[in-house]
Amino acid sequence: MCQGPLRASTLLLPLIFLSFAVSFAQAPLPQTDTKALGLSWDKAYLDDKPAFNIEPNSFLVETVRSLKAARALDVGMGQGRNALFLAERGWDVTGFDVSEVAVAQASEQARKRGLRVNGLIQSSDEFDWGKNRWDLIVITYFPQLRQSVQKIVESLTPGGVVLVEAFHKDAALDRPPGPGPSVSFETNELLTMFASLRIVQYQDVRARADWGLFETRLVRLVAQKP
Ligand SMILES: C[S@@+](CC[C@H](N)C(=O)[O-])C[C@H]1O[C@@H](n2cnc3c(N)ncnc32)[C@H](O)[C@@H]1O
Numbered sequence: 213m214c215q216g217p218l219r220a221s222t223l224l225l226p227l228i229f230l231s232f233a234v235s236f237a238q239a240p241l242p243q244t245d246t247k248a249l250g251l252s253w254d255k256a257y258l259d260d261k262p263a264f265n266i267e268p269n270s271f272l273v274e275t276v277r278s279l280k281a282a283r284a285l286d287v288g289m290g291q292g293r294n295a296l297f298l299a300e301r302g303w304d305v306t307g308f309d310v311s312e313v314a315v316a317q318a319s320e321q322a323r324k325r326g327l328r329v330n331g332l333i334q335s336s337d338e339f340d341w342g343k344n345r346w347d348l349i350v351i352t353y354f355p356q357l358r359q360s361v362q363k364i365v366e367s368l369t370p371g372g373v374v375l376v377e378a379f380h381k382d383a384a385l386d387r388p389p390g391p392g393p394s395v396s397f398e399t400n401e402l403l404t405m406f407a408s409l410r411i412v413q414y415q416d417v418r419a420r421a422d423w424g425l426f427e428t429r430l431v432r433l434v435a436q437k438p
Contacts, residue, residue, distance in 0.1 A: 246335040250310035257291055257313045265422040268297035269352045271377050271432050276301065282347035288354035292318025292329055299327040308332040308339045336360050341367035349374045353423045355394040361405050368437040376402055380416060380429035387426055402433040409435035
């Protein structure tokens with residue numbers, strides 16, 4: 213279904229992470245754009261030397277120690293490093309991503325490791341988030357977070373938890389011109405975005421970024437739906 217011209221910023225998104233160019237992808241994507249966006253991310257996942265951490269996110273690993281395994285959603289799951297980790301620990305995991313290559317790699321890993329992950333090739337606009345559905349929503353380095361907040365909050369179960377890791381906007385100082393505004397946040401911005409939830413943990417720390425693999429300023433949040 214062709215609904216409009218493909219925006220250049222859409223095609224550039226993966227490059228933002230890998231070459232740190234600037235981008236502004238904000239509006240919902242028509243389906244054709246979703247396909248093109250997925251194709252552009254595919255390249256990152258076909259690279260022999262990935263510029264990202266292939267291990268599960270360390271903040272997630274730490275956080276789930278205190279959580280009971282239930283239904284989890286991995287948003288923009290990539291190769292499924294976090295989804296597979298959760299499935300291994302008994303979570304019932306669904307993940308979605310626009311990159312067909314990434315979702316195929318996640319499914320293949322799940323098969324090899326004897327795990328079950330429900331991986332879907334969909335954008336955050338296409339995915340049916342549902343209401344009161346997920347006990348844990350994982351969002352690491354996801355470019356459409358600002359646009360997805362309402363869906364995240366609505367789709368969490370009461371007592372459910374959202375976990376976020378992203379760049380602080382000052383990451384641009386460590387590696388100019390920076391990872392781009394869609395994955396970079398102002399001081400305390402995540403707190404404002406999730407103000408309707410109970411903030412369980414907020415970190416503004418220097419640590420090694422999972423995407424780009426350089427030490428920089430990261431923001432991390434765990435928040436629970438009342
Ligand atoms: C920086 S990667 C992070 C992947 C994974 N969360 C991780 O931390 O390893 C961003 C991912 O989001 C996906 N993505 C970008 N925009 C998306 C959208 N609107 N809907 C779904 N996935 C999207 C990309 O294909 C890519 O796999």
